[in-house]
Amino acid sequence: MQDIKRVIEENNGKIVVEHDYFLLVEVSREHVRKLARALFEAGAYYSTGVGSDERPKNGFFAMYHILNHEESKKYIVLKVETPEHDLRIPSITPEIEGANWAEREAHDVLGIVFEGHPEPERLILPDDWPEGVYPLRKDFKYNEKVKPVRKEEKFVEREDALVLPLGPFHPTLHEPEYFEIYVDGETIVGARYKGFFVHRGLEKLAEGRLTIHQIPFVAERICGICGYTHMICYCQAVENAIGLEVPERAEYIRTLLLEIERIHSHILWFGVVYHLLGFDTGFMHAWRIREKVMDSAEILTGNRKTYGMSLVGGVRRDIDEDKKEKTLKALREVSQEMKNLFDDVLAMKEILNRIEDVGILPKDRARSIGVVGPVARGSGINTDVRKDHPYAAYKYLDFKVPVYNGCDVLSRYLVRADEIFESIYLIEQVLDQMPGGDIMVERFEVPEFSVGVGATEAPRGEDVHFVITHRGSKVYRWRPRAPTYNNLPSVPVMLEGEHLADAPAIIGSIDPCFSCTDHVTIVDDSTGKILFRGSLEDAIRRLKR
């Protein structure tokens, strides 16, 4: 703890806020790169970056780099300010690879220029978005409609290989996403991700129309699979910003639901992977078992997916003994049946052949890209927000974090399998130890321009929300960062040299959730070639060439 403070102070950083969960450090433009480097060497890795337009407050734009320092159990928020007339900030991407997307995104949505960025291209803004319109600036209205500027389609051609578009409507994932896969015969020689189709403008929406108590429901709808973890993450960020203590019982209820969500999400993933491997009966069995988890969620919260259980300050509904018992009974059955299913499936040779030694992500690459969650744990990195930055009731509970060193799809498979049983164990503890008392803090003041960071371990990995509060129960800036945002850049690494037939399983192995990731900015319009009709015809033309 002292070490990290010394590192910050030696490198001209000024600690402004010292919170149990995070440190807010102000640093000038000249020193940011050196400080980032020093922190990275001290063991912090890049979590996310947030650009913010703070002109109404002081006339400056700000860039927040959020680093995760597991050793001291703190997030370190580096704040760099730049005046409106001189929007230049030195890029830290040359020092930390993980900052790449975050900086490009901040450039796209706010117009901050990152000096020395290795790939200063647009990331999320579409090619038809007019120059000089920055949607997250405060003078842009949340419901403003911008006229697109038509441009020629851009293809990245490669001479040695054939381009096969995978997406945006591909039955693999039931989500619009787009991978350009370069194949030589049936072997993949390269891949390029072009995404951000599911952008719904919700950051801007939160700043515009919604109040602090309505945003949890938007946060929950960032993702339909792991929505509750986003909801909790947002609530924690706001609670951290205003210094609110949540009642203990509420913490336990949150933990219970988070783990229920993890179980259903992981079982869902197994089903999808079996389906991708052509084993539909496995899909059916996995989802049949999952149905029991969904039922207990419905009993506990009143809805199968969007629980709607949390607000800033606690949870909305209590849990009684009857519900507890039903949940426990269902989970015991789930545990037994999943065990049998895993045993049976791993005895099937053709399934094992398809996932073993496929989609390799070496440990050092994993660290430098900054992958999180089961993908990191499948590459031998022991990281878990629940242990590193304890939140909700995890600080009172006992659990293990499974780590596998195979670096392949099988390792990620095993990590998730172990986590299901670990989660069931956690839920048993939660239901056993749950204390009585209040579940909600009703009254609290929301200060102006108070910064908060919240993090949860979503089923897919570390989930970070960054909040700046505003007067009148509003938020000034809210930036959710979903785990897939960090995991996606690793997909091209995994795909290289593999068979085309393995591509769905490999892409699926990071459990991508594009709706989580893409909410941030604008959808690509022009390069999004699609599978059928025009797009394929274009593709064929390119094939013939």
Place this chain on the structure above:
Amino acid sequence: MNAIIAVIVNVIFALLYAPLIDGVERKIKARVQRRKGPPIQQTWYDILKLFKKEEIMPKDATKSIFISAPFMAFLSVLISYLFVPTILPGALYFYGDIIVVVYLLAFSSIAFFLGAFSSGNPYAQVGANREMSLAVVEEILLAFIVGSLAVLNRSLMLNKMFPLEIKVSSIILLAFYLVVMYIASARVPFDIAEAEPEIVEGPFIEYSGKYLAMCKYTIFLKRILLTSLFLNFVLPENVLWRTVGYVIGVVVIPVVLAMIEAHMGRMRIDQAVRFMKRLSVIGIFAWVISLFGW
């Protein structure tokens, strides 16, 4: 005259029965997945619906080939039924008909391949490529088996082969035939050409309406044809026993295959080809002993 009536009955039986047994298979698969599943006449509903639907022509397609391919495939399988008896014994036998059957089956694969290539869709093309590399191996294996059986029987006429004499080599060959039949009927793990999650039903991606119905129908007919061929090899000559055996066999074999199919994951194309290469070693072994007349 009798033969002609038999052929007409056989063809009508196959046409009616092929979609129905697919419905039964779907029901069985649903059962092993512990669900209720569609009614057994569901596949018939699907096909009838497809015939009532509009057909859309892809922009880049070579129209004539694209349209004629499903018909070619369908007809070539249908013609095979002239030589292979189904529910009634008796068919149009002539010297060398075994070659015609193998040729027609290969032709139906080629027709799909042509249709896929003319559709102008890259996924169809990847699918067609896979279909072709599978079909080549699978047709060779089929030809090889049938050829070996012909060596055993010293004849290329199918009716001389029905039923097969029980010998060591014929039993090995029939077991081998069952495996090849499984592969040729495009079931998991060998439905690589139509893999839904990877290449979106491959060769059929651009077909709609009645052309799609023809494609699907062809596959169902092909499955029943291969099953009938197998049953003819093993069933006795006595008409009554043969009919009883046939009716049982034509239900039981697809049901068993469906159960196997439900518990398989899809192979990768290279894994499948490797698997078939290994199989061919057994084939050669059977062929060698059949040369000795065992």
Place this chain on the structure above:
Amino acid sequence: MGRLRMLIDSLSHPRVTEKYPYEPIPIPEDFRGKPEIDPEKCIGCAACARVCPPNAITFRDDHEQGYRVLQVFLGRCIFCGRCQDSCPVGAIKLTKEFELVSLSKDDLYQVVKLELAKCVRCGKYTVPYRYIKYLMEKGPKILKYELLLCPECKSEVTTLIKYHYAQEVHE
């Protein structure tokens, strides 16, 4: 032999498919289904419309006919239940109804029209009678005449009162 065990396991257990829609399915106690306004209880305060995150509940005042029109659009509702939390009289409740499928968008609306009272000063429509009644009974202790004034008149009158008192004090 995993697959054999799986097959035997499946065949030895019954099918799990539910009978729905031929038979109703059990719905959990706290299920959040279709929100329904009880028109007899509703006071037209529009608190639900203000908290509704997706703006599924909206209200507008029809000044020609003299109605406050509260409208629930089920097609946009996210079933969060915030309206139920915020309603002061418990008029809006989430029922267990989930069979909301419809062939036309029009079927997805629930509309409640409440008669508006007139401003005693300028004769313009203000808030529903129900709301005034509710405030008279349970509302905070305010000057009751304010209840029947439109916002403009209210602010003017308030200014005038202040002015009046100021003068009185002055005198």
Place this chain on the structure above:
Amino acid sequence: MVDVLKKSIWVFHLNSGSCNGCDIEVLDVFTPRPDFERFGVKLVPSPRHADAIALTGPITRAMVPKVVEAIKALPEPKIVLAIGACACGGGIWHDTYVVVGGIDEFYKILKEEYGMDPPTTIYIPGCPAKPEALIYAAGILADIIKQKQRRREDVIREEDEEKRKIETIIREEIGSRHFLPKIIVKRGPREGSV
């Protein structure tokens, strides 16, 4: 409804910017417990094979041309299943800068810019739509069950007596305020209130 599709509906799943919740439920209905296949519903990967589009999501602006293409690619007769709050009415983000805001807004664009008539549409509300709600929709398509949800409109008029009572109470109060009627201020015409 559509006679041809009574016994067999093949569905092409189209995500137009949904959060995944409805998409997972669309997959979920095919699993053993709800078992959509009972009604002859099947998920197909190519729009050419499909009879229905299972549309989830609020239709982000960039998705518009793709959704139009998908609708064009479907052979007639076709239907659209608008699944979930987003597809039916735009959901929580119905008015943001990149969202069209639900299927009806999209149909307006379809008509104005592409000159196409919207296909028959079934609205399936829910957030996410419960699997049973999807089955209910299939039941309506197959003519097994009848639609339950109907527009409901209630007009509440107060009794004159009640009104008078309220007004009397308030007038009395006003009367007790000696200053109110005395001061008359000239006002110009105003618009809007509340």
